Amino acid sequence: MARVVVDVMLKPEILDPQGQAVVNALPRLGVDDVSSVRIGRRIEIEFVGEADLDRAREIADKLLANPVIEDFEVRLAETEEVRP
């Protein structure tokens, strides 16, 4: 059992209205030192045997991310990220 993490974020040049809504809400919490909030997706893929990063990259490219507006990164989960 091995876990691969895929982080999918909007490309920097794409506006993120959801993140902007969070920024706009922060002054109500008394927070004034945040300049930007970007909201993306984190996907955890559990492999039965060995983690297969190339396979995970293919899954991310075809099923998880929209390459027109999103970038993604694939990496092995660190040990402390793997919950029992």
Place this chain on the structure above:
Amino acid sequence: MARVVVDVMLKPEILDPQGQAVVNALPRLGVDDVSSVRIGRRIEIEFVGEADLDRAREIADKLLANPVIEDFEVRLAETEEVRP
């Protein structure tokens, strides 16, 4: 400028139909060694000065996660995660 990353995932006991839909689509890609896919959110918070993890935790708790069904983790972005 310092970046804090908040990972928000459904609690393990909560069903994730979106992740299950990805699992169901995998055989069509020829993938048969994935046992589970869980889809959560990754939020990048950019602080103007020093990163404030306690502040980020408060933002996550009040604005970003639903503590009834979601767990979250707050951490400093690693250097290689900070895009120029």
